[in-house]
Amino acid sequence: MSSVAPSLPPLDITRAPEGGEVGPIQSGWRLAVREFAQNRLAIIGLAILVFFVVFCFIGPLIYHGNVINSNLGATNLPPSAGYPLGTTNQGFDELGLLMTGGQASLEVGFCAAVIGIVIGAIVGAVAGLVGGIIDSILMRVVDVFLSIPILFVVLIIAVRYGASVLGLSVIIGSYFWLVPARLVRGEVLTLRERDFVSAARIAGASRRRLIARHLIPNALGVMIVNVTFNVADAILLVAALGFLGFGLHYPTQDWGDMLSNGISYMQDGYWWLVYPVGACIVIVVMACNLIGDALRDSLDVRLRRR
């Protein structure tokens, strides 16, 4: 080895298979999916989430617990053969309530997150692309609404107008667009200097086409990560709302509502009214967080290798 001329680092020939052919393409979405699939915790999280979706939406078709008719002859029974998780103070079957309550929680969670990401992506892309005074105004608006504690506003609106699945989704969604707007704007600011955007512009693409076809698809990475964490936050927010007594009411119970009903009986030792519901909330939120963490790791790898 010459001590004068600098030597190049050895070529990594160990990655090419024996026959000399090139291996599969290690880029883009395939790489992200593969990274995600190799993360065991992420797969567990995904499995938990799928289980709960099936449990809440398909479960009631199979298991017919009594969740509609008050049965005052069977109140506060502990778990037994007829009632796997016991009954509530109105005679409803706790397991059945878990299923139907989960529907409302999951629905609001997903809808709010989706509404948030759609609005946020559009606003962020417009702000990033157009720039100038519109950008400043939009970002100040984002700052203003981010400073207001969301729980307070949601509670006030729920007190005045009552709570429904659609209403809660819209209100929570109208808060969840703020952070994606900032994130997408940041991505767009970097992306718009890239060659493919200039090429599209030269080819005559309108701003709308630029945003829809070029900018947002490339910003999907941060958006997906953010959506996952937003689902978790929305579920916690809805549960808090229900716990304080201002969430959805009969007949659409949700998990927070069930928890609020259950704590009145905690001192009597009726643990089945409190712990299963709480555990469901915690497990679903944990699953979303696991998936979000894994997505962030896998999508960041993809971004780094760009």
Next chain:
Amino acid sequence: MTAYLIRRVGTSIVVVIGVSIFVFLLLHIIYPSPAIDVLGVKATPPAIKAWNRANGFDRPWIVQYWSYIVGVLHGNFGHSYKLNQSVAALFNERWARSAYLSGISLLFAILIAVPLGIYQAVKRNTLGDNIVTSLAFVTYAMPVFFLALILISVFALDLHFFSFEASQSTNLLVVMGDWYAMTLPIATLTLISVAAYSRYMRSTAMDALAQDYIKAARAKGLPERLVLWRHLVRNACLPMVTLIGLSIPSLLAGNLITESVFNYQGLGFLFYTSLQNVDYPILLAYTLIGAILTVVGNLVADIALTVADPRIRLA
């Protein structure tokens, strides 16, 4: 740096004005006039109109907003017609207790999360790190009220170590000394914050550990303890300052829920009872104060970061 500070303060003022407009509009749409609360449910529309005109509630909303803002700047946050007291008086009774609960929890959370995060980063992927990470993860996914319920159920109802209700005393000094009643509320808020902060602290500490100056310090022969203390802690703490500023809204929300669960006579509990009484002036005033606290908190965090981090200051 002064140019940056001036710009930052200017932005904050704009944001506060925007927040006040939003809060006032919300109040105006939901609760245009307290006439019904004052005159009673059976008041006739002409009586309501006359009362509105006499008390200035039929002016255009811009004018009402202006007098509201002037009032706020003079310390007048509105009047609760249901409790027949000024909002400011109600807040004055309780703000010290809420500030104590939130402040102590925040302090403990920082004191626990920073060393914990560094420990997790240094002993990465060992058994200790895995246990702490899992516990933090589970706690992070828990709603505040569920954690409070578990703590009450185990420590207050079963083991009788602590009281299930927070201190009801009006004397702040008594409250501060009452560990039997205050431990569980403070523990609830602290654990929730620690879960979030230690997660973040772990990742910033891991980033800092990979930096070259740590390698240089170790290569110099510096004992590990000094490497951690003199180099790692200072650099890993900087992003925490921003995080604490950003976590004020969730601190307020956690405060609201914890005070409700533990029956602690603070601002959060006042908000909760006002929700049940449907007392909008109090609700909106507290929302405004919460938003202002958030903006001020972010401003202080930004300024503190600029002061602490020479890279920003000299850029």
